[in-house]
Amino acid sequence: MVRVVIGSLAGGVAMFIIGFLFWAxxxxxxxxxxxxxxxxxxxxxxxxxxxxxxxxxxxxNPGSQVGANGYSKGPISIVDYNLNGFAPGDPASMIGGLVQEVIVSLMIALSLFAVAGRVTDFASRARLAIGLSAAATVMIVTSDPIWNHADWRYAIYALIADLAMLSGASLVIARWFLPRATAADTIH
Structure with missing residues (x-):
């Protein structure tokens, strides 16, 4: 279990570096x-x-008759609004993001650890981790353009970035921080 925790830290750092390349x-x-x-x-x-x-x-807001009429005619927007703003590269965001990524990596590590005795080779662990990462990313990131008719350009970029981040963490954990297969594991 210590390896899983260490792997979560390593996965979080990998995710942070990949995320930095995409988002900073x-x-x-x-x-x-x-x-x-x-x-x-x-x-x-x-x-x-x-x-x-x-x-x-x-x-x-389509919750009123006037809003619904305006919504159906357009233009419309979904605005993520921050009243106070913040500086690009805000240290608090960076620290919070790293903590988030370590927690996500811990979730990945615990999930892979749970099946480590049955999924013993790296290639199978990698396919499982990347497949689940892809499923989650596609569901979460493409929801806005599908359900809210939001921008596909941003969604595709975010999908690629998020999949790279999750897969990077997953591969680090699957390769170096799960229990190794034993001879007894490989006999069926």
Whole structure:
């Protein structure tokens, strides 16, 4: 079990490094649409004047008749709004992200550990881990474009990034931090 905990730390670090490449370098802009500085300033001002607190907003809100009419006609948006903002590369986000990634890696490690006696070779462990990572990523990341008609460009970028991060952690754990197969394990 100590190896699983150490593997979770190593997996979290692998996930952090892969995530850094996707989300903290100019590569991240492959997933985003852009607007001009003037357009950004106008939208930012409108947010500040009209959104009361940090949250995720559906604009217009289809919960009223007026909102439903506006929603069906468009344009619409789903706004992840932070009233206070934060600096790019915010240290608190980085630390929180690493903690999140170690916890996710621990969940992966415990799941792989649970079947380690029956799934004994690295190739099978890797296929299992990547398959489950892919299933979870596809379900979570593609939900917004499917259900909310959100942007596919961002979703595809996020899907590739998240799958790479989860698979990287999974492969590190499956390769170096699970119990090794014994001769008795290989006899069927």
């Amino acid at each position: 370098t100019p590569l991240q802009y492959l997933g985003y649409s852009t607007a001009t500085d003037d357009q950004n300033a106008a939208v930012q001002l409108s947010h500040a004047q009209n959104l009361p607190h940090t949250g995720r907003y559906v604009v217009p």
